[in-house]
Amino acid sequence: MSLRIVVCVKYVPDATGDRSFADDLTVDRDDVDGLLSELDEYAVEQALQIADEADDAEITVLTVGPEDAKDALRKALSMGADKAIHVEDDDLHGTDVxxxxxxxxxxxxxxxxxxxxxxxxxxxxxxxxxxxxLAERLGVPQVTLLSEVKVEDGTVTGRRDGDTASERLEASLPAVVSVTDQSGEARYPSFKGIMAAKKKPVEALDLSDLGIEADEVGLAGARTVVVSAAERPARTAGTIVKDEGEGGKQLAEFLAGQKFI
Incomplete structure (x- = not known):
């Protein structure tokens, strides 16, 4: 029986762009370019490695987001995933975790x-x-923050690295796993992969397809909301220390005055 892997990915604003809030205090996604979240690329990579080791496996990438979120799915498909699911609905605007x-x-x-x-x-x-x-909603085990993950004989195993020690964890399938940015560098899509991604199926779903009412999601159903936001203050001019023999002393006094030392 084929190993069915679902990778959850997110279309996010480019962190290098000028991000801001819209009038309703949700993230303004119109004025900044979006892309597949870098941290989700590691999840796609681990799914591909697990599939390579399995006798038979199928990888589905899943995202929830606006029309442009298809770009994130196409990136994952070009990396090697088999198919995609895109959940899009106007009532999802403002949905929290x-x-x-x-x-x-x-x-x-x-x-x-x-x-x-x-x-x-x-x-x-x-x-x-x-x-x-997500694991709680699905009623399955969770094995999170793994820097190494393997699947064998109906069991997922992995290593979680902490500041002072590493743990070995395992759970029976089905399960939910999250991987860190130390799990392995994500591959770059090849030209062949990019072209092949254009032909891979992307299933479109909305809330009615999933049996979810509008008031369960969006701003109306959010448990967490932003109540206020302010622009970051402009950066002020720094302090210039001219070294005329007393530079070290002046620097130490400045650091001490800022309580850095």
């Missing part, structure tokens, strides 16, 4: 799965809790 986990869980159950792989966090929200919430 709790609502997103509901949508992902319903889509994953609809698709069928043995293993769900995510990145360690998104590069926009950076909460890092979605894998655990």
């Amino acid at each position: 709790i609502g997103t986990s509901l949508v992902l869980a319903k889509a994953i159950e609809r698709a069928g799965y043995d293993l769900v792989i995510t990145g360690m966090a998104s590069t926009d929200g950076a909460m890092g809790v979605l894998p655990a919430v």
Whole structure:
């Protein structure tokens, strides 16, 4: 039987762009370019490596987002994933991690799965809790923050590295796994992969397909909201120390005055 792997990916604003909030205090995604979250590329890479080791495996990439989120799916497909699912609905605007986990869980159950792989966090929200919430909704084990992951004989095993020690973890499939940016460099899509991605299937779903009511997601159903935001203050001119024999002393006094030393 084929190993069914679902990789959850996210279309995020480019971190190098000038990001801001819209009038409703959600992230303004119109004025900045988006891309596949870098941390999710590691999840795609690990799925590809697991599939390479399996006798038979199929990788589905799944995202929740606006029309442009297809770009993230195409990137993952060009890396080597087999097919994609795109959940898009106007009522999803403003959805927080709790609502997103509901949508992902319903889509994953609809698709069928043995293993769900995510990145360690998104590069926009950076909460890092979605894998655990998703596992709870699916009712399966979670093995999170892995820097190494393998699947064999119906079991997923991995290594979680901490500051002072490493742990070996395992769980029976089906399960949810998240991987860190230390799990292995993500491959670059080849020209052949980019061309092949254009022909791979992308299934479009909305809330009605998943049996989710509008008030369960979006700003109306959000458990977490931004209540205020202010622009970062402009950077002020720094202090210039001219070294005329007393530079070291002046630098030490400055650092001491700022309580850095």
